[in-house]
Amino acid sequence: MMVGKKKTFIYILLVIWSIINLFPIYFMFTFSLKGNDEIFGANIIGLPQHWLWSNYESAVKTGNMARYFFNSLLVTVVSIGISIIAAMMATYALTRIKWRLSKLATAFFMLGLTIPLQASIVPVYVVLSKLHWLNKYSTLIVPYSAFTLSMSILICTGFMVDIPYDLDEAARIDGCSLYGTFFKIIMPLMKPALSTVGIYAYLQCWNEFMFANVFISDSKHRTLPVGIKELSGAYTTDWGPIGAALVIATFPTLIAYVFLSRKIQDSFIAGAVKG
Amino acid sequence: MERDKSVKNQKTKKEFQKGLAVFLFLLPGLLLFVSILIAPIAVSLYRSLFDWDGFSEGTFIGLANYGELFTNGSIKFMISLKNSLILALFSVFIQLPIALLLALILGRKPKGERFYLTVFFMPVLISTVVIGQLWLKIYNPDYGLLNRFLDAVRLGDWKHVWVGDVKTALGSIIVPTIWQYIGYHMLLMYAGVKGVSPDLREAAMIDGATKWQTDRFIVIPIIKPIIRVSVIFAVTGSLKSYDLVRILTDGGPYQLTEVPSTLLENMMFLRNRYGMGSTISVMLIALCFAFALLISAAFKEKDN
Amino acid sequence: MEKKRLVSMLLAGVMTLSLVGCGDTAAPAETGDNGGAEATEAGADAGAADASAADAGAASEGPISLKMWCIATESDSNRHSYEAAIEDMKTAYPDITFEWEAFENQSYKTKIKAAVSANEMPDIFFTWSCAFLGDFVAADKVYCLDEAYEKYKSELPEVMLGNSTYDGKHYGVPLTMNIVGLFANMDLLKEAGYEEIPGTYDEFIKCCDALKAKKIIPFGCAGKETWCVTEYLESVIEKSAGADTLNDIFLGKATWNNPDVGSAVDTFQKLVKDGYFDPSGVGLTNDEVKNNFIAGKYAFYMNGTWNCADFANNAEFFPKVKVGEFPVINSDKSKLGQLIGGPSDTLAVSASSPNAARAADYAFELGKLICHYGYLDGCGLPAWTPYGDTSAVNPLTQTVAEIVANADSMVLFGDTAMAADDANTYLSYVDQVYGCQVDGTQFIEGLAKDIR
Secondary structure, three states: OHHHHHHHHHHHHHHHHHHHHHHHHHHHHHHOOOOHHHHHOOOOOOOOOOOOOHHHHHHHHOOOHHHHHHHHHHHHHHHHHHHHHHHHHHHHHHHOOOOOOHHHHHHHHHHHHOOOHHHHHHHHHHHHHHOOOOOOHHHHHHHHHHHHHHHHHHHHHHHHOOOOHHHHHHHHHOOOOHHHHHHHHHHHHOHHHHHHHHHHHHHHHHHOOHHHHHHOOOHHHOOHHHHHHHHHHHOOOOHHHHHHHHHHHHHHHHHHHHHHHHHHHHHHHHHHHHO | OHHHHHHHHHHHHHHHHHHHHHHHHHHHHHHHHHHHHHHHHHHHHHHOOEEOOOOOOOEEOOOHHHHHHHHOOOOOHHHHHHHHHHHHHHHHHHHHHHHHHHHHHHHOOOOOHHHHHHHHHHHHHOOHHHHHHHHHHHHOOOOOHHHHHHHHOOOHHHOOOOOOOOOOHHHHHHHHHHHHHHHHHHHHHHHHHHHOOHHHHHHHHHOOOOHHHHHHHHHHHHOHHHHHHHHHHHHHHHHHOOHHHHHHOOOOOOOOOOOHHHHHHHHHHHOOOHHHHHHHHHHHHHHHHHHHHHHHHHHHHHHO | OHHHHHHHHHHHHHHHOOOOOOOOOOHHHHHHHHHHHHHHHHHOOOOHHHHHHHHHHHOOOOOEEEEEEEOOOOOOOOHHHHHHHHHHHHHHOOOEEEEEEEOOHHHHHHHHHHHHHOOOOOOEEEEEOOHHHHHHHHOOOEOOOHHHHHHHOOOOOHHHHHHHEEOOEEOOEEOEEEEEEEEEEHHHHHHOOOOOOOOEHHHHHHHHHHHHHOOOEEEOOOOOOHHHHHHHHHHHHHHHHOHHHHHHHHOOOOOOOOHHHHHHHHHHHHHHHOOOEOHHHHHOOHHHHHHHHHOOOEEEEEEEOOHHHHHHOOOOOHHHEEEEOOOEOOOOOOOOOEEEEEEOEEEEEEOOOOOHHHHHHHHHHHHHHHHHHHHHHOOOEEOOOOOOOOOOOOHHHHHHHHHHHOOOEEEOOHHHHOOHHHHHHHHHHHHHHHOOOOOHHHHHHHHHHHOO
16 A cells, blocks of 8 residues: 555656656747747647747748758767767777876866866967868867867776777787777777767757857858857747747757667666766 | 897887877877867966957956956856856755656656656757747746746746846756756666666565665665766856856846856956956866865765 | 928938047047038938949959958848848949858857957958947957048048047948937827826826826836846936036046936936836846837837837837937936937958958948938938938938937947946946946946946
């Protein structure tokens, strides 16, 4: 009897928390399809009475959301790629080659976990502009890879120490160089780390607003967070198109997440355990 | 003799090759890391000693910027520090316990475990700018969800100009911040909970421990390292908070919700005080390090 | 025809007005007096300007491309005038490839400053006059326009350049000029028994009380954007302590520690404490407040006269709205005709532009056209001598022109007049006044201490 009550309580808790998590998303979706008369009138949380797809038209046309989504995706994916490669190489040197200062070097890279990226925005901007390196995708990709590097190294370390050292030694005895060992033995075994590093890096890059706002001045290379900020400035009092932009920015990733949720969660969990 | 020398030669050659390999493997990471993170900090440290507007000649003023941080009534540095510490407190004592509770519950394999896991992690994946815009619509004083809800349940007296009222502005930043990242910490801790071997649990249950006792005395001590990481992330994350503050209150009302990052940006780009902005960023970095060390030390202390 | 002449005459008045200039420039304010009036008559002939545009276009030396940054985003009321002007420029300058980008106001401030410190400015950029541009000029980042200006002297009265002149040299092309206007929803005023905007302060307060009694909120003001608060506060200070006092303080010639200012701030705070302001305002942006005003939530809305364009575009609301001047509070120190405002929107050319000389000519031509279309749209009064048929200008803007024509003196918006750091210190204190965190005495003493 007691146990039953407790169980019910737990389920009630879980359901309430689910609603708290899902409701804002539902709210965003419904108001993206309504006009102000409905949102400001009686129908604030119901399904739209008139489905105003034109809101999406404004978001895509004047807000240019499709383009920004593509830009964000491109920048995020390439940054993650660079970060993973650099991190794997660094981790290999830090954990699998024995040298005197490896501990210190690891600690040095871990500094990056606590550095706020706001601190470096202007010095980086000055350097990038001197190199005539503004308004390109790489303008964002390089700093993003740098900022995700520490986390990536941390996670890669977790994965790499799990690979038995005997493998290296066997490879060396077979005449493999340090480079050969890395590319032929370690890299293939690090595949499971890819998705984990990817998820953590995604969380950092996809959200980034400050660098994207300052470093990119042409609309061709603008990313989603900046685009949404601009659009919401343009439509402060017209909620529908803002809602539409929010949905465009959010739903593709959410849908992908729902389909891949098991894989994503497992990878994330792997990061927690290994890191 | 001869053989000895050649061995030695071979050894130094080997050492050199190893060094070269280490260097080459570290090179890409090091290049990125130093040029984007470390060098700018050095520059900031240097610039913090100047009264400089960012484009003309600066004047060296020593530590005067650091002093002015605390004396100038229009630079709300102390308030911004207080705010991020409050945010950190809420993260550590509200957000993390909720995350831990959820992780423990889900660790017991309730029906629909995967579904809840999926749903609870969703807000983490949404861009902070989107979350901010969404909550602005919830907080809107005239048409927002929250005030209309209060009207509907006849609690009109509780209505507020959430992001504009001195009493509620900071709270209205804290709520979405905590809400968004509970899923993040929950999943981290859930990973730890899942890692506890079932044998240990069973052994405890046989000894007559309740589920809660098992969690309290077996599971939590085991996942302590993960909790420590969560605490560090929560605290440094609070010190670094920026996006939601910018979007929801923009530091207002009356600059009471400024955080160091918004102040830093104001200094550099609104007030043309690059030197002062650098000063704030140096302080911010120092604080983040100090707290990370402090938390690590606190956990170690407890272990002993 | 009758109307057109009226507008022209009013604007001649605008030109003769001695604007209070910026910082280190006092000279140009004098010279504009007569030249302006004559220029107006000359400029009233349509077509002259078009011809000169063609002339300048012919004097080119091969194809180049120019880049401009501005803040005329899709939602900005100036958007149309920029688009129309740039369209015209394309025909007039076929060999100049012109690219432009518009940014949201706050992000733009961040962006342009980062660009200036990195020497990555576009050829032409939008700027606010006085201190904002002044910082860049002081750092030698802005191209001097004296030479290019010679060609436009007859169309652009020198008095209008006062706010973008530093050490006697011109650095900016002014577009439109605006003042703070007291907009009133006459339908709501009628409900409270008023047919006109009250002319004296006592009556004004009575009117507010009457409105409150009818459950109408007198003022809407966006607390989320502090400049909106200054539109109210500066008017109150000016009408209590006088234009000269306020101007001297803004320009750093006098200390903030002035008891008249202190008591004016208390007067303003009394309006807040008496509940004349919409309490929701603190959590709203200006666009939201403006929308509320249009929706009939407030009786009064004090803001820049660029709003005339938006009001004129709203057919339902337009008949209800009137614009006037804030009444005098202390007639010993101030009088009607003392206004807040002046030319602030400006185009400038960056010194680092490889084609700075041609960019300068381009900026003048473009500025003239933006001014022309902006004036027709009601975005403000023209800084340039108007040409062509201006009879279509909406009556609200015409009333503004009338107010300005009768003006005695103008004090530029405080946050434009002061250097960036001081301006933000000032805004921070204004914010605290609006929130009743500090009173008048603390306000003046704090500013006297913290402004460097």
